[in-house]
Amino acid sequence: MKKKNWIPGIILAAVLALTxxxxxxxxxxxxxxxxxxxxxxxxxxxxxxxxxxxxxxLVENAGLAYRLGYLDEELEKAGYxxxxxxxxxxxxxxxxxxxxxxxxxxxxxxxxxxxxKSNGLEVELFANxxxxxxxxxxxxxNSGIKKPADLKGKKxxxxxxxxxxxxxxxxxxxxxxxxxxxxxxxxxxxxxxxVASGNxxxxxxxxxxxxxxxxxxxxxxxxxxQGDADLSSQFFAMGRTNYLKENKVAAxxxxxxxxxxxxxxxxxxxxxxxxxxxxxxxxxxxENIYPKESGFDNLDPQIxxxxxxxxxxxxxxxxxxxxxxxDIDAKSAINNEYYEEAGKTFTK
Numbered sequence: 001m002k003k004k005n006w007i008p009g010i011i012l013a014a015v016l017a018l019t020x021x022x023x024x025x026x027x028x029x030x031x032x033x034x035x036x037x038x039x040x041x042x043x044x045x046x047x048x049x050x051x052x053x054x055x056x057x058l059v060e061n062a063g064l065a066y067r068l069g070y071l072d073e074e075l076e077k078a079g080y081x082x083x084x085x086x087x088x089x090x091x092x093x094x095x096x097x098x099x100x101x102x103x104x105x106x107x108x109x110x111x112x113x114x115x116x117k118s119n120g121l122e123v124e125l126f127a128n129x130x131x132x133x134x135x136x137x138x139x140x141x142n143s144g145i146k147k148p149a150d151l152k153g154k155k156x157x158x159x160x161x162x163x164x165x166x167x168x169x170x171x172x173x174x175x176x177x178x179x180x181x182x183x184x185x186x187x188x189x190x191x192x193x194x195v196a197s198g199n200x201x202x203x204x205x206x207x208x209x210x211x212x213x214x215x216x217x218x219x220x221x222x223x224x225x226q227g228d229a230d231l232s233s234q235f236f237a238m239g240r241t242n243y244l245k246e247n248k249v250a251a252x253x254x255x256x257x258x259x260x261x262x263x264x265x266x267x268x269x270x271x272x273x274x275x276x277x278x279x280x281x282x283x284x285x286x287e288n289i290y291p292k293e294s295g296f297d298n299l300d301p302q303i304x305x306x307x308x309x310x311x312x313x314x315x316x317x318x319x320x321x322x323x324x325x326x327d328i329d330a331k332s333a334i335n336n337e338y339y340e341e342a343g344k345t346f347t348k
Contacts, residue, residue: 047105048107059235060235061262065258074260078249105239114315115323126236128304128307131307148174192218
């Protein structure tokens with residue numbers, strides 16, 4: 001089978017989805033949903049952000065809920081019309097939009113929320129999108145790297161202050177090494193090119209990124225975090241605290257959609273993979289990053305206590321490395337009240 005060329009922008013977008021890195025906001029808007037003119041005049045607009053170029057390229061379980069039509073359907077039933085806004089620069093741009101009141105809700109990774117809370121931004125997490133978002137490393141074919149311990153003394157591409165750097169740190173520690181044992185190349189946008197050309201030995205990326213790079217000939221997958229929550233990242237639905245208080249039914253509608261999507265993939269995994277597939281990300285990718293053999297509890301919209309503990313550990317690492325200047329208590333950033341209310345109507 002002919003392999004596709006590796007596209008740096010796609011890999012970078014996948015990493016930015018998990019991070020707080022980026023520049024000033026450059027938003028791409030997309031209005032979706034259909035209803036009668038009378039309904040439209042009565043609907044409230046809810047602005048939903050995503051760390052992607054196209055605002056409708058939603059991440060993790062939110063992406064499935066959108067592809068299946070559940071997200072727009074549940075919001076419409078609650079009297080809302082979604083305006084999807086893409087932020088190609090990632091979490092920092094999303095946090096800036098929250099701070100200026102230009103965004104109501106966003107689907108993001110764990111680092112943007114930690115940075116937001118550390119900076120005093122009034123936002124909170126109200127739903128889980130994936131409690132075990134896969135990370136991994138691709139090693140160059142001639143790098144001599146066959147196991148994680150072989151990373152010692154090697155050049156590894158990761159981005160400071162992002163989930164790639166966090167994953168690399170945790171993986172090294174789990175194998176008796178530290179960041180001092182490798183040479184970190186802070187150029188994630190060109191990571192695949194650097195490894196393919198032999199100018200770096202390995203590159204850290206998301207589950208999507210490592211799959212794409214391995215299938216385009218950049219290198220071989222060394223290891224991933226699949227099945228290991230402590231090495232995996234997390235995705236959440238985040239909203240402005242005051243907005244959520246004043247629009248409880250909107251938060252509950254989003255959770256309803258997420259729950260329906262989770263139930264759908266549990267009952268119809270093959271159809272769910274097909275719904276998620278695109279020309280860049282085929283069905284095979286989703287079969288790998290959401291294996292049905294592992295179940296789909298990681299997509300449950302309820303945020304668990306252990307997720308808060310993992311965020312607290314992440315916050316301490318970010319504080320030690322100067323990414324944030326003030327520690328946070330993750331539990332104070334989580335609000336499960338909307339889930340509890342929405343859960344009263346879930347199918348038992």
